[in-house]
Amino acid sequence: MILSRSYASFVAVMVIGIGCTSEALGPAPALMANQTLRVNATVTFLSTVEGGCWALSTLSGRYEPVDLPQSFRVDGRRVRVVLRDAPGWASICMVGALVHVDSISAR
Numbered sequence: 798m799i800l801s802r803s804y805a806s807f808v809a810v811m812v813i814g815i816g817c818t819s820e821a822l823g824p825a826p827a828l829m830a831n832q833t834l835r836v837n838a839t840v841t842f843l844s845t846v847e848g849g850c851w852a853l854s855t856l857s858g859r860y861e862p863v864d865l866p867q868s869f870r871v872d873g874r875r876v877r878v879v880l881r882d883a884p885g886w887a888s889i890c891m892v893g894a895l896v897h898v899d900s901i902s903a904r
Contacts (some may be wrong), residue, residue, distance in 0.1 A: 825858030
């Protein structure tokens, strides 16, 4: 009985730990047409797809920028960004809602 409780506790801790990693962060809600969003984010490089994908990780989830400036493609860089919807775009990464970067600056 004690062994099974210990095992259950171990599994619970592992699930919580895995759920708190940046890889487990899911997509953020899609932006509406003509909506802009000003948000703090962290630039993240995800190697889950061949060649990798760039994402902007926020408290509400991940956005996938279709036009992240080359100078900001630094994994872990903290930024302040203004985003807007990117209708008509497609991506093989599928890591978050596709967005245009209207402005971006380091925090």
